[in-house]
Amino acid sequence: MGLKRLNKEYKLDICNHINVKYGSINKxxxxxxxxxxxxxxxxxxxxxECKDIIDHVEKQMRKNIKLFLIDKVxxxxxxxxxFDINGDNMLVGRKKFLSFDFYLRQNEKNKKTLKELKPLLxxxxxxxxxxxxxxxxxxxxxxxxRKYSRQ
Numbered sequence: 631m632g633l634k635r636l637n638k639e640y641k642l643d644i645c646n647h648i649n650v651k652y653g654s655i656n657k658x659x660x661x662x663x664x665x666x667x668x669x670x671x672x673x674x675x676x677x678x679e680c681k682d683i684i685d686h687v688e689k690q691m692r693k694n695i696k697l698f699l700i701d702k703v704x705x706x707x708x709x710x711x712x713f714d715i716n717g718d719n720m721l722v723g724r725k726k727f728l729s730f731d732f733y734l735r736q737n738e739k740n741k742k743t744l745k746e747l748k749p750l751l752x753x754x755x756x757x758x759x760x761x762x763x764x765x766x767x768x769x770x771x772x773x774x775x776r777k778y779s780r781q
Contacts, residue, residue, distance in 0.1 A: 638744055639666075644756035647763045647773040652751055653744065660744050664733050665751070667759060670725035670777050671715060674770045680720040687765045688713040694758045695732060704742070704750060706735045725777050730762075 639653030648669040654660035673680060692711055700707050715728040736742065742750075763773045 640744065640748060642748075642752055642755060644752055645759045645763065647775060648759050649775055650755065650759055652747070652755075657744055660736065660747075661738075661741065662733055662735050663744070663747065664731055665755060666729070666731045667762075668727070668729045670774050671728045671766060672725040672772050672774075673720050673722055674772060676722055678720070678770065681717045683766075683769045683771070684715055684717045686769070687762060690765050691730070691758065691762055694761050698754045698757050699734060702737065703740055704737055706737055709734050725774070727777075728773075 636656045636658060637653060638657035639651050642650045642652060644650055645667075648667045650665065650667045652663055652665045654663045688711075691713065695709055695711065696707075699705055700709065709732055711730065711732040713728075713730045715726055717726075720726055766773045
């Protein structure tokens, strides 16, 4: 007998600069859901404390996840965030790949299916993800979905 695939993901069209999707490794019982984002980041000026800026953006994201998603009604108050970008030798015009994943545990008493979560996540995540773009822009960085622009 073949194994049934339990993972399921949905794309979220909530940001013009970052590709975002969410899902679960068990669609029948999505106790833990993940949110995954990826984009390309590049400084616009030579002088920049790139590592400090990246740390700042990650801290802001952590704060916003707590603020907008952790409500103890839909999601419990613990989450895991993996914010990954190589801040070494960042140069103007050279794009670096940024990916982030975070994991949220649904409140057992108010558990929803993945499909039922879409409106809630679209609404709340749009603020979190667009703030990442805002923070990078504020520090003179560009954020784009693709490494190379389409002609």
